[in-house]
Amino acid sequence: MRRRAEEEAAAAKRALEAQGIPVEEAKAGDISPLLAIEEELLAHPGAYQAIVLSTLPPGLSRWLRLDVHTQAERFGLPVIHVIAQAA
Secondary structure (H helix, E strand, C coil): HHHHHHHHHHHHHHHHCCCCCCCCCCCCCCHHHHHHHHHHHHCCCCCCCCCEEEEEECCHHHHHHHHHHHHHHCCCEEEEECCCCCC
């Protein structure tokens, strides 16, 4: 499962860069999105100015059902929530 997550992160990085969006790093984190965010912030204190959270559209997104975008505000950084368009 970890390997697949790392492959997906690398593919997402390539796709964003192909659209002209520079990505410094893409990596797989904990299966819990909030724990993954927390671990990254603790590993690099003061390094981030905001959290960018990308989810699937409502009805498809487990993260939206779990209210991750609102709960991420507890880390004290602005949360920029991007919702993917349905295919």
